[in-house]
Amino acid sequence: MTISLPSFHSGEPVALASVPCLPVRQFRAEIISAVHAGSTLTALFGAPAENSEIHLFGVLADSISSSLSALSAKVNEAYPSLTVECTQAHWFEREIAEQWNIEPQGHPWLKPIRFHPPYRLSGAARTPLSGATEFFRLDGDEVHEVAVGPVHAGVIEPGHFRFQCHGERVLHLEISLGYQHRGVEAALAGGPNKRAIHLIETLSGDSSIGHATAYCEAVEGLSGTAVPPRALVLRGIALELERIANHTGDLGALAGDVGYLPTAAYCGRIRGDFLNLTAAICGSRFGRGMLRPGGVLSDVDANLAGELSRRLDKALKDVEDATRLMWDAPSVQARFEDTGAINAATCKALGLVGPAARASGVERDVRQDAPSGIFRFAQIPISKWNTGDVFARAWVRWLEIQRSAVFVREQLASLPQGPTRIAVSPMAPAYLVVSLTEGWRGEIAHVAITDDSGRFARYKVIDPSFRNWMGLAIAMRDQQISDFPLCNKSFNLSYCGHDL
Amino acid sequence: MASLLLTRLRQGKRTLPFPDAEPNLPDRFRGLPVIDQSRCRVGCKACVDACPTEAIASDGSLQIDLGRCLFCPECVSACPEKAIELSHEHRLAASTRTDLLLKPGQTLKLADRLAGEIRRVLGRSLKLRQVSAGGCNGCEADVNVLNTVVFDLGRFGIQFVASPRHADGLLITGPVTRNMYLALEKTYAAVPHPKIVIAVGACAISGGPFSDHPEVLNGAGNVVPIDLFIAGCPPHPITILDGLLRLTGRIEGSAAVGKSS
Numbered sequence: 133m134t135i136s137l138p139s140f141h142s143g144e145p146v147a148l149a150s151v152p153c154l155p156v157r158q159f160r161a162e163i164i165s166a167v168h169a170g171s172t173l174t175a176l177f178g179a180p181a182e183n184s185e186i187h188l189f190g191v192l193a194d195s196i197s198s199s200l201s202a203l204s205a206k207v208n209e210a211y212p213s214l215t216v217e218c219t220q221a222h223w224f225e226r227e228i229a230e231q232w233n234i235e236p237q238g239h240p241w242l243k244p245i246r247f248h249p250p251y252r253l254s255g256a257a258r259t260p261l262s263g264a265t266e267f268f269r270l271d272g273d274e275v276h277e278v279a280v281g282p283v284h285a286g287v288i289e290p291g292h293f294r295f296q297c298h299g300e301r302v303l304h305l306e307i308s309l310g311y312q313h314r315g316v317e318a319a320l321a322g323g324p325n326k327r328a329i330h331l332i333e334t335l336s337g338d339s340s341i342g343h344a345t346a347y348c349e350a351v352e353g354l355s356g357t358a359v360p361p362r363a364l365v366l367r368g369i370a371l372e373l374e375r376i377a378n379h380t381g382d383l384g385a386l387a388g389d390v391g392y393l394p395t396a397a398y399c400g401r402i403r404g405d406f407l408n409l410t411a412a413i414c415g416s417r418f419g420r421g422m423l424r425p426g427g428v429l430s431d432v433d434a435n436l437a438g439e440l441s442r443r444l445d446k447a448l449k450d451v452e453d454a455t456r457l458m459w460d461a462p463s464v465q466a467r468f469e470d471t472g473a474i475n476a477a478t479c480k481a482l483g484l485v486g487p488a489a490r491a492s493g494v495e496r497d498v499r500q501d502a503p504s505g506i507f508r509f510a511q512i513p514i515s516k517w518n519t520g521d522v523f524a525r526a527w528v529r530w531l532e533i534q535r536s537a538v539f540v541r542e543q544l545a546s547l548p549q550g551p552t553r554i555a556v557s558p559m560a561p562a563y564l565v566v567s568l569t570e571g572w573r574g575e576i577a578h579v580a581i582t583d584d585s586g587r588f589a590r591y592k593v594i595d596p597s598f599r600n601w602m603g604l605a606i607a608m609r610d611q612q613i614s615d616f617p618l619c620n621k622s623f624n625l626s627y628c629g630h631d632l
Numbered sequence: 633m634a635s636l637l638l639t640r641l642r643q644g645k646r647t648l649p650f651p652d653a654e655p656n657l658p659d660r661f662r663g664l665p666v667i668d669q670s671r672c673r674v675g676c677k678a679c680v681d682a683c684p685t686e687a688i689a690s691d692g693s694l695q696i697d698l699g700r701c702l703f704c705p706e707c708v709s710a711c712p713e714k715a716i717e718l719s720h721e722h723r724l725a726a727s728t729r730t731d732l733l734l735k736p737g738q739t740l741k742l743a744d745r746l747a748g749e750i751r752r753v754l755g756r757s758l759k760l761r762q763v764s765a766g767g768c769n770g771c772e773a774d775v776n777v778l779n780t781v782v783f784d785l786g787r788f789g790i791q792f793v794a795s796p797r798h799a800d801g802l803l804i805t806g807p808v809t810r811n812m813y814l815a816l817e818k819t820y821a822a823v824p825h826p827k828i829v830i831a832v833g834a835c836a837i838s839g840g841p842f843s844d845h846p847e848v849l850n851g852a853g854n855v856v857p858i859d860l861f862i863a864g865c866p867p868h869p870i871t872i873l874d875g876l877l878r879l880t881g882r883i884e885g886s887a888a889v890g891k892s893s
Contacts, residue, residue, distance in 0.1 A: 287795035315847035337768030415660035
């Protein structure tokens with residue numbers, strides 16, 4: 133670090149004027165040196181500036197203190213790319229190029245990630261046809277290419293996967309997404325309006341609570357709203373129930389992908405039992421309509437708390453029973469172990485998050501690193517493993533289910549008194565806030581920047597899937613193509629969360 | 633082996649008795665909106681203004697479009713007279729888009745079964761290809777869950793298949809993004825005749841929270857003809873199952889009126 137950057141925490145507003153605006157070469161050098169020193173690139177994105185310039189923002193998370201810092205630079209048509217020296221910037225820079233019609237010069241693989249016309253129409257902007265692009269290709273008499281999607285075999289979102297294979301062996305996988313692009317970020321700009329929270333809740337529909345938490349904390353930070361403790365606890369309970377339900381579903385689906393049907397059948401059912409706990413709190417299995425800036429719309433009285441606790445215990449016992457079969461089955465373990473392994477160094481280089489990173493021994497969890505809400509007062513121990521394979525990603529999920537259940541049970545037994553929602557003041561003009569939440573797939577990062585009238589000048593969403601799709605591509609190298617469904621499920625990433 | 637059998641015993645039989653018995657929905661379930669217009673203040677448009685998807689319109693009398701409705705609590709919270717209630721009524725499937733437009737007091741005309749020749753061909757064995765075209769994975773998840781032991785879709789002769797060429801129809805979720813338009817069109821063309829299309833969720837019916845975004849086509853009806861509309865955001869799995877069973881004639885009759893919660 134050659135200059136001192138403002139240091140702040142998740143949810144803490146920062147005046148835009150205090151974010152240094154550097155010459156782009158220095159901006160680039162600062163980010164690269166911080167990442168080489170161990171920092172994580174939390175966000176790198178563009179926002180519109182005056183004179184049709186683009187204001188690039190970088191957000192870094194310090195490796196020791198986990199405190200955040202931000203820096204910026206103004207660019208116009210092009211700037212020197214960071215990616216060759218900072219792999220974490222790879223996907224971010226492709227996004228910047230696509231959204232703002234800017235060329236990160238020297239980017240090694242500059243292609244669209246979502247296939248939409250740029251937000252800033254200058255030069256030869258055109259609407260690309262989704263998926264119509266050059267793919268990385270291997271040559272050789274015995275090499276063949278397998279193309280899958282966008283419409284897949286299951287009840288699942290669309291995406292395109294291009295495998296370069298030698299026999300059964302996958303040498304390279306390239307993932308091309310964008311089919312789910314609904315224009316969420318563009319629609320959030322100028323807000324918040326009455327649709328905003330609904331766009332957030334459906335941003336990645338199985339992570340409604342995770343994204344709504346990040347959004348509410350961003351708005352509350354910018355408006356200086358102190359959310360009542362009871363609401364914070366209820367949000368925490370909903371977030372962990374979302375994690376438990378999805379992890380349970382994933383364990384069942386992993387069993388299903390190796391043809392082990394007992395665990396698949398039981399967990400498919402038990403996932404619903406957990407979703408129904410969320411529905412008992414707020415009426416929706418996905419937690420829709422529960423969180424709003426200022427608090428929550430649903431309260432839990434003593435009777436309901438007791439009932440939730442009892443049902444949680446019962447469902448948890450059922451998961452333990454159902455998954456024990458799978459952990460004890462050599463035929464399952466033989467498929468899980470050593471399949472799709474990635475090591476900690478790769479995870480760090482790519483900036484992977486969530487259970488995928490923790491399964492490789494990377495200690496990264498927003499609930500510990502940048503806790504907000506109830507997680508400032510009630511810690512959940514980090515769950516990790518060290519083999520980085522399908523087994524590890526499954527096992528970390530099981531550890532997290534148990535630890536989240538302990539948390540939910542404790543919180544239900546000690547709900548603080550008081551209101552569940554307070555009024556939200558207008559947001560401060562010309563401020564920036566970074567809001568982090570540990571969703572069940574990993575770190576959800578929202579960055580909101582307000583304009584001079586206190587509206588969103590830019591609302592940037594980084595779903596954990598945005599970071600982790602590249603992890604899946606790397607995990608597939610040197611694997612059997614028949615193991616792709618298993619590896620894919622072990623990451624279980626969101627298409628719409630990526631495509632926005 | 634012994635542990636497998638013991639677990640099997642402990643996990644028990646979990647298939648719901650639906651449709652023979654009424655479903656057990658959560659107390660706070662948000663179903664069919666019911667408006668008591670006699671309570672409305674003159675000139676009040678609080679619910680119209682609060683609705684995020686313009687599902688409620690007022691031209692003197694209120695009208696609610698279940699195809700746009702997210703079943704969110706905004707209108708209920710906004711109403712100063714508590715004239716709107718989201719009832720416990722889970723049956724939300726209709727045969728036409730206009731059936732989803734309701735005036736206060738009007739009952740929802742629930743979906744008809746398939747008619748004539750197509751029912752003879754598909755009524756007892758319906759194979760569907762699911763296409764997510766911008767869906768958020770909410771509808772997809774609650775469609776997928778019908779395959780679990782809880783709902784056991786297979787017992788009704790309905791199954792999701794991998795290829796459109798093996799399918800009798802499409803079940804579409806999502807607002808249909810421009811980027812999925814071509815894939816959806818091709819998938820529809822690949823399904824042999826006679827074929828049906830089912831739109832599940834507010835997005836697939838109207839674009840939902842994404843309606844009028846330049847990136848989406850405001851629902852599957854703008855791309856292919858729809859035979860069954862299932863409202864919700866997402867619809868509860870029981871709501872989806874109810875719609876499918878009405879289509880195949882396993883559940884018949886009666887209009888949804890909105891049971892009070």
